[in-house]
Amino acid sequence: MASVQLGLSATTTNHNHLLKFSLSSSKSFRNTVKFSRSTSALCSFNKSGICRASQTVELFPSVIPDIVVREARIEDCWEVAETHCSSFFPDYTFPLNLALRFDRVVGLLSGFSVPNGCKRTCLVGVVGGPADDRFLFGSEDFRVGSFEGKFSFNRGYVAGILTVDTVADFLPRKGPLRQRRTGIAYISNVAVRESDRRKGIAKRLVVKAEAQARSWGCRAIALHVDKKNPAATRLYQNQGFRCINVPEKANWPQPRTSPDIHFNFMMKLLTSS
Numbered sequence: 592m593a594s595v596q597l598g599l600s601a602t603t604t605n606h607n608h609l610l611k612f613s614l615s616s617s618k619s620f621r622n623t624v625k626f627s628r629s630t631s632a633l634c635s636f637n638k639s640g641i642c643r644a645s646q647t648v649e650l651f652p653s654v655i656p657d658i659v660v661r662e663a664r665i666e667d668c669w670e671v672a673e674t675h676c677s678s679f680f681p682d683y684t685f686p687l688n689l690a691l692r693f694d695r696v697v698g699l700l701s702g703f704s705v706p707n708g709c710k711r712t713c714l715v716g717v718v719g720g721p722a723d724d725r726f727l728f729g730s731e732d733f734r735v736g737s738f739e740g741k742f743s744f745n746r747g748y749v750a751g752i753l754t755v756d757t758v759a760d761f762l763p764r765k766g767p768l769r770q771r772r773t774g775i776a777y778i779s780n781v782a783v784r785e786s787d788r789r790k791g792i793a794k795r796l797v798v799k800a801e802a803q804a805r806s807w808g809c810r811a812i813a814l815h816v817d818k819k820n821p822a823a824t825r826l827y828q829n830q831g832f833r834c835i836n837v838p839e840k841a842n843w844p845q846p847r848t849s850p851d852i853h854f855n856f857m858m859k860l861l862t863s864s
């Protein structure tokens with residue numbers, strides 16, 4: 592049997608982490624292994640030596656940054672604001688971009704008070720943090736705005752954000768008294784840092800938001816998405832959301848943005864699984 596030598600180098604692209612290794616044997620050749628965090632199938636090479644494999648992730652765990660989706664904590668505040676502003680206002684330059692970030696931080700910490708009986712939480716997708724919360728300080732009961740009052744010294748960085756609530760501000764009201772709708776969770780502020788897109792972070796945030804909504808007893812989950820945002824529309828369609836036809840002249844509430852932005856209202860029924 593021929594002896595084999597292994598050389599290793601790692602690079603990160605916008606979509607995937609590339610790990611190049613060279614195998615030298617009696618007949619020398621090079622392979623490039625392309626990682627996908629979402630597959631768990633066995634790794635197999637195609638003709639050009641490319642495979643989608645998480646088996647390889649197990650072989651070289653330190654090279655692949657882990658993505659953990661969890662509730663945002665106070666320590667994440669600046670990075671949440673940063674992710675929000677860089678995703679929704681990418682063209683703002685100094686000093687406006689800095690002012691906007693400070694404004695977001697103040698807004699986030701000052702709480703956006705939630706009406707009685709309603710819930711709201713901010714979820715974050717963290718890259719490179721610990722997989723468990725063993726070294727957390729703070730208390731379960733202490734909250735600041737939508738943030739958990741806990742912090743950790745070993746944390747990675749926030750790459751994606753999502754807010755989910757049962758406030759129903761953007762859902763049509765019920766009956767002649769125009770009561771707030773219950774049992775439908777609402778997703779907003781979904782954003783992933785540009786350098787971390789197409790790694791499945793938004794998908795995982797949405798899955799976690801659905802689980803959160805189920806735990807609140809919701810039977811459905813809804814959102815608004817800009818009709819001119821095909822990436823986000825595709826994300827939600829692939830996650831099982833469907834566009835709801837809003838009756839003409841219904842005057843349903845919508846997020847307050849520019850009048851030029853037109854939204855699709857999308858919804859998904861939540862099974863009890």
Ligand SMILES: CC(=O)SCCNC(=O)CCNC(=O)[C@H](O)C(C)(C)COP(=O)(O)OP(=O)(O)OC[C@H]1O[C@@H](n2cnc3c(N)ncnc32)[C@H](O)[C@@H]1OP(=O)(O)O
Pocket residue numbers: 678679751778779780781782783784787788789790791792793794795814815816817820821822823825826827829
């Ligand atoms: C309810 C709301 O908040 S709507 C607002 C949405 N936010 C924004 O538009 C802010 C700017 N954009 C972003 O932050 C990101 O591009 C997001 C949030 C839309 C997507 O985040 P990502 O982490 O890149 O998405 P993720 O990797 O989970 O992709 C999931 C699926 O969405 C779709 N998708 C995501 N980005 C794109 C894209 N650029 N083009 C086409 N489809 C896309 C694909 O179907 C993808 O699945 P695939 O990779 O298996 O093909």
